[in-house]
Amino acid sequence: MKKFVAALAVSLALSSAANAAETIVVYSAGPKPLSGALAKAFEAKTGIQVKLFQSSAGKIMARYQAEKANPQADVMISASWGHAITLDKAGELLAYTSKNAKNVPASLKTGTYVAQGASALAIAYNTKSGLPAPHHWADLTKPVYKDQVTMPDPAKSGSALTLLEGLVAQNETQAWTLFSGLAANDMVIPGANKAALNPVLQGAKGVVFGAVDYIAIGLKAKGETLEIVHPSEGTVLAPRPIMIIKSTKHQDAAKKFVDFVLSDAGQTLVANRYILPARSDIQAKRPGYNDLTLIDFDYIAAANQAVKTKAKFAHIMGK
């Protein structure tokens, strides 16, 4: 027991000693290899230590909220633009515009947060399923796809919510008709993104409506029999915001981290994970800004309507 207490004391002393050196705490959602690689490259370049907490977007937000009495995070990278909007509205973000953000499209940056990269929402289908290749969102309401479609739940997946919001913003009537048609075609909504994708990979279902494209592209590269389609009538981006928490005691280091993520080196790391880099001048390893038809809509206005939109969606899906 005494030894344990001693060990505890020593490790606490060490950790506070480490804190004394320049260290920032980054809470990051999204692919772990990317966060890890960004942190390592940043440490190598600047000598500033990065302590990385890696989880899903919801869980880093939950942890952030529970920690409000004594905030730990200096920088957060979320997979949900909505999180950034909420935190910004609450006045919890530090205003900062990185010099490297010049080539980030205007819709993907504000005075307090900026996209690190973005995924686009797509149709992903299993080529072994024997289904015809879909081209448009509405194709999935056809009888041939009956009982073959899954969709991530907008209540559990920020990107699915963005797609829902985008389609509604583009043409509200048409959007709700589309979802009614999908519901009539027995589309299932099994949970968050992975829960929608797994049955398609396993062959239980054939198609994902609203797949996060970089995950599907990555899996295809690993040899899964997936094909990814970005409908030509338009899709949305799910930008991944990076932001500095106002309470940070390491402003300069945090700013340096944001700069690094938006630098050539950082953006290349982002691109390597098949994510669309925020900067339009960085070569994507996947369909880029010019290859996609994007629905242009007001994220913040849509976010204000989100509760209503989700409720209507749930109602149509019979949830």
Place this chain on the structure above:
Amino acid sequence: MSILSLHNISKSFGDEVVLNNISLDVAAGSFITLLGPSGCGKTTLLRIIAGLERPDLGEIHAKKMTFVNVARNVFLPPQKRKLGFVFQDYGLWPHMTVAENVAFPLKMAKASPQDVKKRVGEVLDAVRLAQHADKLPEKLSGGQKQRVSIARALAAKPDLILFDEPLSNLDANLREDLGRDIQVLSKQLGLTCINVTHDRREAQILSDQIALMKDGVIHQLGQPHDLFRNPRDVWAARFLDVGNILPVGIIQIDVPEHFVMVPRKAFRLVEADQGLSATATNCMFIEDRFEVTADLQGHEVKLFSNQPIGQEQSIGLKVDLADILPLSHGAC
């Protein structure tokens, strides 16, 4: 000289009064038994003496120390009272050998290893278990286990040994044998012992003194022969099972009491038309004579006979008036 004296000990569990103002002196070298039906408080009293329970009121003084004085807030924990205790369920530690069990109190008293070894040998010899010293308790019979328990209680040469129904877990024959062994041992070694039991026979075998307990008080205190010959009242006579208890009217003697106790041997069998007339209901051969149960004017009586008596046979009974004892109704 008294080795232990109890003054006004009382104890309740919740609303239930278990011991009510008990005082008792235990003379050095005596063997005293607390006898009584279950729930009379005898076990609680023993555990209070041992220090395993605390009394609500009262004092207990031993030869050189005060065990308890509630008024002065004195309480000596059991480990400091230097007692021996023999448990009903033996209380042997299953992970220790016989010798280790016996050595434990000596080690607690910080005896030197040589002394421990010597003393363990002595007490195991005394209870005739020397050859089992290295066995685990589970390998022993019930009687042997209880001998180990006794040896352990003797080991540290305590002034006083407490027995909690030491024989009740044993078979009948074994009970008798071990009882005699305990009695002989206690006299040889000059031990002072307090025993608790509900078994009359066990009390008779072991004790110099019996304290008959009822409802948390000592109902009657005396030497065994005195107690069994002169029970204080109807309740004591019934509990001690000393003979037939009959309304005075049936025997037709003139005493102020309402009941008389007629020992079995006080009935003499006579011809059917003489004495009190009764009807035999049962007859069994026990030890060296017949024990007859008969109906005497609606009361069941027991008596001895040298000849078998047939069922439903009419018999005459004469009573040896010298042997009968008038009984007050007592508190019951």
Place this chain on the structure above:
Amino acid sequence: MLRPALFLLSSSTLIVIVGFPVLAILLFAIFPHINELSLAAPLSALLPNLANEKLIEATFNSLRLALSVTLVAAIIAVPLAYMRARFPDRLGKICDAMFLIPFLIPPYIGSLAWMQLLQRNGFVEQILGFNLNTFLYSFSGMVTVMALHLFPLIYFTTASVFSVIGRKYGDVAKVFGGHTITVFWQINFPMALPALLSSGLIVFILTIEEFGTPEILGARFGFPVIVTSIHEKFSDWPIDLPGASVLSLILIIIAFVAYQGHQRLSKRFQTTIDNQSVEAKHPPLSPWAMVGVVVVFGGLFGIAVGLPLLTIAISSFMDTLSGGLAWDNLSLRTLRELFILDGDGWAAIMTSLTLAAFAAIFTVMIATVVVFTVVRLRIKGTGFLDFLSILPNSIPGMAVAVGLILTWNQSFWVVTPYNTPFILLLAYLCLMLPYPIRMISTALKQLPQSLDDAAYISGANDLTVILKILVPLLWPISLASGFIVFAISTRELVSSIMLAPPGVETVAVYVFHQFDQGSVNSGMAMSLVTIIISGGLLALGQRLKGAMK
């Protein structure tokens, strides 16, 4: 002096480990801004949540699910337990060991395995040409999956009671001419009923608290329960922590009431089977009976344990998920990646094993002191200790995590375990403590009080009694409970995800991240490795325990 010290030690330990996080949750449910150290707007989260229709539906669903799972688990377990009581000793032990395995499979992984097996184009369809898709994604399907995972709990408890009852009273009844079936219904069943109900309540509680299966299967047919609703409050914006605390509180209350019932019942059945020392003398089974046993037990083992385990193993060797069951899809890639890729997988295994070992050692040490204080020292206040020691039975991992953050992430602490691996240890201690406490206190209650008394009278003090008498006697059961803590700790997911300090990953967290990236097979491979490691240790523990007897 030792008694007050022991009391102080055990109560302060329990207050820190259990009391603090629970109090934090309670405060959070009442004061939704307590995480900002403000008492503003009291009850503003509690009342609207309690009136929420969705919450009422989820509560109702939770209760319905838990009741059904308990019932089905009992239907599976009781006949098995009854048969088990008639087995020769060795065969019985083998059966017991087999049914320990379901505990090693994390429910989350188990459900994924069932999906991979039974859904459309699943393994069963790929081999046998049919699927049970409709059944799997239905209430009955979910109940079956959960019951197959939890029935061993009822099996173990009732089997031990049956064997005692059978020996004591079954023969008596047969002498008086009772039929085997009559004997069962008239004698064994009523006597085993308290044990059955009490273990059933444990199953009930575990079902109510389970997250993985309702999340995976229930979501497919729209079946929200309390735990998935709590999770939903965390999963996307607006994050609703106070709402989650309110739900946690409801969960705590339900589980607490159920646990009280369990305690009461188990007290009753302990008095009926207090004398367990009778040794079994069973005639060998006839060949036909033997065949029957092999069929029934083997069949059930195959379904409840074999199938999911096999699925996990096969998945670990599959190159791609969409490749399905095909020879050219066979590969060691996923298993290899586990031990190379940045060393992350291996680091996670080492972290989990270290944490689990510490959790096992400390819970057993704490439990020994607490149990001794509660069971043997009759000081005032031990009732409060007893209450604290069983409380973790009714706290979900997520609530513990939030409670620990609220407690330890405060600037007023001079030193805090928060953001170090010790916070994980603290969470495991809180969540696992009931297991050794329950096992050791049952064992201690069965040790006659005279063993302690004899030692006191021989001159021993409390410490000597604990060290020389109780510890040696309780050592085997402590070891067994330690191994159970170890096995469960290695697969703890929810609190680990929430509390893992930056840069630290446990096995379960690693698996979770793999699934998150769509790498189901890597997750399965990691699970397989964990199951093998903790299974091996569990077997070792059983062997040690046996050797010591």
